[in-house]
Amino acid sequence: MRLNIIYAGMSCLFIGMASPAISFAAGHMLTVEQRLALLEQRLNQAENDVRQAKLHAIQAEQQTRDADARARMAENRVQQLENRTLAVEAQTAETGKKIDDTALASAKTTPADNGFEFSGYARSGMLINSNGRGARGGPGVSPASSIGGDAHVGRLGNEKDNYVELSFIKHLQFDDGSKARFKTMLADGANNPDPWVQDNDSHHLNVRQLYVEMTDLSSFGGPVKNATLWAGKRFDRDNFDIHFTDSDIMFLGGTGGGINDVQWTPHFKNDFSLYARNFGDLGSDRYNDNDVQNVMLTANSFYDNWQLMLTGMAAQGNDELKDNTSTTGSYALRSDNTAQHGYYAMLAYHDKERFYGVLPGSSESALQFGHGLGAEARQPGSDGDLTRDAMSVRFASYGILPVSKNWEIAPSVIAQHSEDRYRNGDRYDWATFNLRASQAITQNFALLYEASWQYMDLNPNGRTYNNDGDIDAYQAVKGDFYKLTFAPTFKVGDVFDIKARPEIRFFVTYMNWDKELDRYAVNDDFGSAGFTAGGNWNFGVQTEIWF
Structure with a gap:
């Protein structure tokens, strides 16, 4: 990647040297050393940006894996709660039937x-x-x-x-x-x-x-x-x-x-x-x-x-x-x-x-x-x-x-x-x-x-x-x-x-x-x-x- 960046910079330098009219139009002429220094500075900044982007990508990937894990855990807990609810409902229905039967018998005799x-x-x-x-x-x-x-x-x-x-x-x-x-x-x-x-x-x-x-x-x-x-x-x-x-x-x-x-x-x-x-x-x-x-x-x-x-x-x-x-x-x-x-x-x-x-x-x-x-x-x-x-x-x-x-x-x-x-x-x-x-x-x-x-x-x-x-x-x-x-x-x-x-x-x-x-x-x-x-x-x- 560094060679590609250097190649791109040298291309820009040669283009600049081939176009003195453009540099002159900017107001003054830069020496070759100054242009190489500026190019090196820009290359270092670009390399740093690439490293930061790669780091952010690695962090995002880790967060996604963590979220998937949490989702699987939540799904397991929901399933456990559903199973417990069904058991409670079945038990309540049986108890309610007994209560209704008792209430009906009571209603017949104790208004x-x-x-x-x-x-x-x-x-x-x-x-x-x-x-x-x-x-x-x-x-x-x-x-x-x-x-x-x-x-x-x-x-x-x-x-x-x-x-x-x-x-x-x-x-x-x-x-x-x-x-x-x-x-x-x-x-x-x-x-x-x-x-x-x-x-x-x-x-x-x-x-x-x-x-x-x-x-x-x-x-x-x-x-x-x-x-x-x-x-x-x-x-x-x-x-x-x-x-x-x-x-x-x-x-x-x-x-x-x-x-x-x-x-x-x-x-x-x-x-x-x-x-x-x-x-x-x-x-x-x-x-x-x-x-x-x-x-x-x-x-x-x-x-x-x-x-x-x-x-x-x-x-x-x-x-x-x-x-x-x-x-x-x-x-x-x-x-x-x-x-x-x-x-x-x-x-x-x-x-x-x-x-x-x-x-x-x-x-x-x-x-x-x-x-x-x-x-x-x-x-x-x-x-x-x-x-x-x-x-x-x-x-x-x-x-x-x-x-x-x-x-x-x-x-x-x-x-x-x-x-x-x-x-x-x-x-x-x-x-x-x-x-x-x-x-x-x-x-x-x-x-x-x-x-x-x-x-x-x-x-x-x-x-x-x-x-x-x-x-x-x-x-x-x-x-x-x-x-x-x-x-x-x-x-x-x-x-x-x-x-x-x-x-x-x-x-x-x-x-x-x-x-x-x-x-x-x-x-x-x-x-x-x-x-x-x-x-x-x-x-x-x-x-x-x-x-």
Whole structure:
């Protein structure tokens, strides 16, 4: 290598000697000795650079060998750790299986006590007329309410009964994470105002609900992972109503079983239920045995705020009851055309945050259709007097709107058309509009207002009823009903919330209706002594609470 460098230097020297013009252009002429000295200096520097480069290369090669050795050592350690991890996992799995088996056995015998819950609803009050005597009234006071009992008017200042529901709930939680819930509800209703009523025809103590739920079952997965199983006597979980008229938009109930919250997607779920019941509502003591049972299969589908409910029902033997007593308490004569089957459908929209999608508040609406036994749209399957051709279409809606910091309003509407309901050729059309308003005055005092209007066009087409042994006929009538109520109210809690309870109300109510409605039936309220068209005043006090 040194000879090559010397050769290169000598070449440069000869080139320089052959080109004196270039050296001269640099400014001066160097002697041969000076040029050789400079060349030697440059050669020594180049040789030193080569030695340094070679040394760096040797060091880098050594570092690479060291890195390879360390990598092999790390790989060996990782393999050792993997082997130890697999051994630990196998041991843990075996131990976990033993723990799960122990927990399962423990869960079967030692449920954790997760608390007791008590809830209730109650109302009680007096209702007197302008003569100081007991007044007539109630949400179902109008003739249209004899048609399935759902044509209600505003209830504020229009109730005189004493009614209570007491619910007792026990929660259980098990070691495997599963939960159970037991609920029973006792209910009592009476109209007698005396402090002690031993024998009262309107007094009915009921066990209205008695059921068990199971949820978070450890063996469930997929769409039923978070589902709830239930069995017993209950109100369906998906029922909803218009409180201000005491009108169920949907009430499904009886004794049976089902499954809730079958979650197919984050937005879509199903509830399925099977109910069996006799005909008649709370307060009816007719046919309260097991001779006639209506069996109802229901599927509720929910997509976000939308609900689609489909129900099919059958009551074998319903047409065999041919005496003069109705299963629903309306005393209608039964016929050979009485329905044994029916179906029902409802499309509903629930918005808990917006007033019909426009303003902050809440609203719920439903469009319902029923045929045969399903033509009772408020409580499907509860009316055994419907004909095989009975048909009903019903629309119900209400909303709650905070107008200002002191005012809330709650409008509602229910409208229904029925035909061939109790005998072929009959037709019942009615619509109720109600407006409840609340004005907060102080933290514990509010003024409540309510206005109701109901339109009726009822054509029973010769339908008859039993009137104390006499057979009378319903009359075709057409007319309007009006009600206005003013109620100074004391509250605790959120006085600005129109649905906050408890409340103690003092009220005055004015009711009036078209005179033609007095002749609909001899045994109903309209047209009875002291309660005829022309204007009626009622006064009273009432308390209402739920918790």
